[in-house]
Amino acid sequence: MENLGFYNGEYDLIENMKIPMNDRVCYFGDGVYDATYSRNHKIFALDEHIDRFYNSAGLLSIKIPYTKEELKDLLQEMVKKVDCGEQFVYWQVTRGTGMRNHIFPEESVKANIWIVLTPRNIKDMSKKIRLITIEDTRFLHCNIKTLNLLPSVMAAQKTEEAGCDEAIFHRGDRVTECAHSNVSIIKNGIFKTAPADNLILPGIARAHIIKMCKRFSIPVDETPFTLKELMEADEVIVTSSGQFCMSACEIDGKPVGGKASEIVERLQNALLEEFLEETI
Template identity: 60%
Template sequence: MKTLGYYNGKFGPLEEMTVPMNDRACYFGDGVYEATLARNGKIFALKDHLDRFFNSAGLIKIDIPYTKDELAAILYDMLAKMDDKDIFIYWQMTRGTGIRQHQFPEKGTKPNLWIFMKPGKPADSGKRLKLTDMEDTRFLHCNIKTLNLLVNVMAAEKAESLGCGECVFHRGDIVTECAHSNVSIIKDGVFKTHPTDHYILPGITRMHIIQICKDNGIIVDETPFTMAELMDADEIIVSSSTKFCSPACEMNGTPIGGKAPELVDLIQKKYTEKFENETM
């Protein structure tokens, strides 16, 4: 199949799938999600994504009615039905179905599992990104991969309208992350990235890049940095499950980065090798 949808055990072409109007995703965005890529029938970094998925669900008190192995088996069963070599995979769990009310539905209401798959390749991380920025007005639980993404949507649309590849969030002058990516900087050979507190999502790609830096003698500094530091950085790196490790070249029309291409090349090479080895 070219596209495939899943809802609580029912499979079908994505464009033909429907969900109940009373699913709590429809009114509250009451759920959590994950997304990653697959190649050659192998799902990249699945354990890391499942760990984060279960952690996000636990933080909003959703009891996932599957083990990690059971959920992995469902994903692989779907993946086997896909025609393409490179696949984008998305799944979410909502709190369940019930008449709209802010309180949780009655005890015993089973959470709903949504999945979709479509053709999808990693972005070309060799192409430098133009960036814009926006004040970070999201709520203070950004570490939960929640379905509530309205501010992210507005930021992504701003970037799109300006011909930019991402929008950088900042709270005052402190950089947090991007609309749908993490953002880090390199300065004087040090890889600097916001700590994994409640202001940012603990990115899987970010985590892997940190390990790559440590394995290759690049100092890692997990402390907040400012917009001024970002503008003065040797390199600015945007990272996500689909962007991988993408350097930036411009912020609101001002040139940035491009001063340590050898370190960017090293990180990109090592990350691509990891992806290719795990999906071989």
Template identity: 60%
Template sequence: MKTLGYYNGKYDEIDKIMIPMSDRSHWFGDGVYDATCARNYKTMAIDEHVDRFFNSARLLNINLGFTKEYLKDLLNELVQKLDDDELFVYWQATRGGNGLRSHNYDKEQKANLWITICPEKITDKDREYKLTSMEDTRFLHCNIKTLNLIPSVVAYQHAKENNCDETVFHRGDIVTECAHSNVHIIKDKKFITHPADEYILPGIARAHLLKACKALNIEVEERPFTVDELINADEVIVSSSGDLCIRATEFEGKAVGKKDSDTFDRLKEYIYQEWLECTKK
């Protein structure tokens, strides 16, 4: 198959899968999701992604109606059906109860499970990003991976229209994250990242960077940092499941970072070697 779409037990090419109009995602964006990449038909960090997915569902009181092992087995089974072996693997659960539109819901109804899989390569490790910024006016549950992504859609479009690769969110002077990535800085050999609180999504790639820092004896500070600190950082790093460890070299049209290649290169190589090792044949 070139692409795969799955909905409640049925699967086919993505454009052939039909979703009921009564699915609560259409009316309320009432659901949660997660996503990762696969290579050689091996799904990257599947345990961590599934754990985060279940936590998001728990925080929104969505009754998934299946176990973590069931979902992992299903994802591993479905990736095998694709022609390509470098893939973007996405899944979401929408709150059960496909009836007429109503704000309230039945807690006992089991969720609707969606999965889409399509060819996609992770970002070239040597690519450099240009960044722009926007005030972060999103709600205060950014740690929950919900379907309500309009602010991120608008922010990412803002980046593209300004010939940039990502938009950095900030609340006043404090940097939070990007439209669909986490953002970090290196200063004086220290890796600095916003704490995993309600203002950011706890990125799996972010967690792997923290583990890499521990392995490489790089000091870590999990604390809020300012826009000015980002501008004056020795390195600026963007990370996500598709952008594992990307150097940013421009912010609002001005050069940033590229002052500590030794620390950055050590981190980058560690992360990409981990990716290759975890997804080797």
């Protein structure tokens, strides 16, 4: 079995799964999700992803019908059902199923759990990536990993049309994050990343790279930085669950980075080693 879907206790190949049209996700994007990767049928950084998942659901008053341990066991069980050991592991919870109404359904309506497993490897971190900047016009609760992803979808389309790999959002002159990732910079040996406020999603990979910086005594500055600082940085780093530490070579058609490659390589090697060790 190459891929697998799960919906409220039933599972099958993804192409065979059927979801009720009245699931509130269809009308409102009324739910939250999280995702990570597995290797050798072991899910990477699962505790941290589960914690963020429950935090996002709690901020939207969605009651997940599993304890954290039950959901972790379910995800691990699902991963073992798939032939390929290297998987993209995606899960979400929606507020429930009912006739369309903006008001929350009655408490008797249970939340719906989805799981989707597809074969995928983490990205080759030796590959340089190209970026563009886009004014951040998304809602002001970016710290919730919500299913309302239309702004990111539109940014991804603009990125594709520009022949680039990711888009960096900014609000005025302040750099926030990317459409699907976190963005940080290295300048004069200091790793600088946006604070974990309501304008960014606090990425798990972001937390791991901060941990690695501290291990190597690389100073970390979690304060806002500007577009000017971005363009003048020694390195521009993009982090996400599938690309732990990617360095940029271009933003808006202008060359960037390439001035602190030793620091980048040290972080990349450490993050890859952590992933390999945790998924043996």
